[in-house]
Amino acid sequence: MSARVRLLLWVALMTAAGLWLWWASGSRLQIETDITAMLPQTAPDAVTRQALERVEAALGRRSLYLLGAADFASAKRAAEAFAARLREALVYSDVTLGIASDPAALEAAYGAAVPTLLADADRAALAAGRAGTLAEAAQRALYAPPGMGPAGFTRARAFVDDPLDLYGHFLLQLLPAGGRLAPREGVLALERPGGVDVMVTATLRDSPFRLAVQDAAMAALDAATQAARAAVPAMTLAGSGVLRHAAANSERAKREISTIGSISLAGVLLVFLVCFRSLRPLLLVLLSLGAASVVSLATVATLYGKVHIVAVVFESSLIGLAVDYSIHFFSDRFRERGPWTGMDGLRHVGVPITVGMATTLLAYSAFLVPPFPGLRQMALLSMTGLVASYLTVILAYPALAGAPPPASTPVLALRERLARLGRPRRPVLAGLIVLGVLIVGVGAARLRFVDDVRTLQSSPQPLLDDERLVRERLGGGLDTRFFIVEGSDREALLQNEEKLRARLEPLIASGALGGYGALSKLLPSRARQVDDAALLARTVYADGAALPALYAALGFGPGALARARAALAAAQAQPVDADAVLATPAGAAYRPLWLGPTARGVASIVSLSGVADVAALNGAAAGLPGVQLIDRVADISTVLAHYRRLALLGLGGSLCVIGLVLLGRYGPAGAARHLIAPLGGGLLTLATLGVLGIPANLFTVLALLLVLGLGVDYSVFLREGEASRPTTLLAISLAGLVTLLAFGLLAASATPFIRSLGLAVLLGVAWTWLLAVLAAAPPPRGACQNGGAEGSVRIP
């Protein structure tokens, strides 16, 4: 095939890929920034999955802001300006300053059932025979100023309708536990030393992990902050919510992609300008990198619709591999001083880079096997990107290479220096081997894997401080753990919740739990309602019980007692109308807990706050039917650990594939010798992390995948290009330098998982290069050329 035909073929392929990407990005390409989206579904079944989605939608989209000032009026003014500006933004579906509370609507929704509603504490008191104590407290409250005594300010109904104030206590129990916010002039305010905060709740229309949502929401947030500051210059703002963390993380990832990407590109350009003294190779490298990006993104966009931002970061590191082929191609120019064309280059390096690419592709395909969307995306991005840059070198370079100048003096000097690199003398080599074994031994003993998802995703410190401040001021926020409760129908569900609550209450008393939100607080089960009515009839309404005595002592006529008894009888016969209660403003806070019908019946969530003892929570769910504790953070960490092990296995599989390919091509001794770089590079990288005390994780293992590819390239290039060993050495050294430039920077990333990735590649490239050079170095004078690595040590 002539150079011209090759070029035409390449242009056709790239045009197709470009059009494809253009179509795909217009219609469906999205960048996914939620790290957990990379992981496979952790939920054991559809019901749990639905619950998780509901919880994430409810909690993930909601942000809380506390606007503070020295006095209430200023804080309220600031909050109103803030909320008004946020409401203008379409990206928010709901912005509220207070909780809607309409006691009359709630009482109307309960209707005739009100007399059967009991707070947990009152139920316990009545069951323990302490009805008299309640009656006494109610009577005392009558002589205190109205609504002012400890027993008086909860009163919701007239005395004669609810003498013991049982409904008032029931309503009090509906308030969020430990809440320090109080309704004041229609907003929720919090008084603290030195000022007053007013709370604004903002709910996003869509997931805060979508970049478009982040951009719009953060712009609105900035504008709202300015509006609030314009209204009250001294206002303070503290916020809590996924949005700002997600935005900060993707902002940082974007910034790092652009800095790391551009500095590594600058490094590549510098190497090219210095070594090749022409703009042409440089432009061709950019062409090959562009082709790699277009083709890989087009493939992933077509197959997945979404590209994960981590995969993009990973792909930007692929520059290291893609550049190998280009450098190897252009370095071929340095073989001789005479005229050189692109077709000459292709003839010399075509086979090495084809073998290198095929081996790497086969190795990477091991990562397509586990059902891990993130791993597959990364492998796919890498494989397609490699193919594209390979095709660019093979098809486009021969025609476009032109007639580059021969090697400059410094490059020639470097090449000569590399060519003189021989195998070290035996004692030195033995020492090196002992050192390597020592590092691997010590490192393996000290290596730790840390899979906690919280160590992989960190937010900027100011945001974390803000979050902590809000939690402190509000007295604890919602926990990431929660219970899913199920039942065959709503009644069974509510009964199961009540059994769970009976176990949670002691945990609150002992301090293991701050509080919880449960639907059954608002909606007692029918069974509970009937039981409570019987308890009330026996301990409060019966002749000789608390109520007749209280009425008599105060001087109510006999009609009052008769009417009270009739009301209780009517209440007992009247089931609570769940839909009506949930439809009230007070019910709104409970609606997110209701998951509705599922494949197994109905389900609900019991949300938790202030969890201090996880083991106690696990114990609370034990043995209860239809109750399971969901701990998303622990689940994700478990999955990360699981896939880290899977990825290690995949890595082992890749090594086996590489071993087989090498065996087929170079025989047992050659295969052993060429496995030294990929295998030893990986082992020494892990061992170095162990020696340095840096924990490894899934991303370290993923980085080793790249190291493996580099090791294969270096070994294969050196073996296939043996005829021009000095030039090949020069080529892989330049390529290694470029990769180091790119990955030295990734190791400086502020995002922990990218840092893990970068550090592992940094170490991996260094070790791999060293091992490849050592393994391929000619023995000092007159030794056997094709001996295996172990064999060559024995050669004098």
Added chain:
Amino acid sequence: MKRAAALLLACAAATAAPAGAGLDQPVFAHPADAGAIRAALGAVTRELAAARTISGPYTQKKFLRELPQPLRSQGDFLFVRDVGVAWRTTAPFASELIVTRDALVQRDAGSSTRVGAERQPAVRMVARIFFAVFSLDFAQLSELFTLSVLPGADGSWQLGLTPRHEAGTIEAIVVGGARSVERVQLYEHGGDRTEIAFRDARVSSAAPDAAQLARFR
């Protein structure tokens, strides 16, 4: 004429449905802003604004729906500006209620119940209303209530307060007096009503003494 009509309306409402009786008091037919009220109640406002402590005996009558006779109690109170209110009941049984910005404390024979504002934020609202009514703090009152005023011929006045926002059991408050606050009538949702009468209240601009402050500890 207007007043007569309002009275008639109030009577009609009172017989038809006890609930809502509070808002039918004549004073609520005369809405006013804080400035107008300050003008009408200038003298008493100035005196109370300078007060550091107010104290004196009180009698309370509680009218419960369906109960023919009111429940009577009596005792004394002490208001200390910036500190709180100590409300002591002496009959029918001894009890004391201490209201400060941060807590409600009730002391009965041998027992003491404390409700802290950090656990029950409504305490702050209770305290705020209590203090504002005692000291006729119109800035606070107009923030919490819609105000109306009905001046009497003899220098007496009636002040009507309806909560701007949902305030628990309180439907409306009527405060009456001449040189100081003499009566507070509190109307609850559901038809219960409380009347508190103050006699011989001592208004002092002197700082509270140690014995007075000790009651709040």
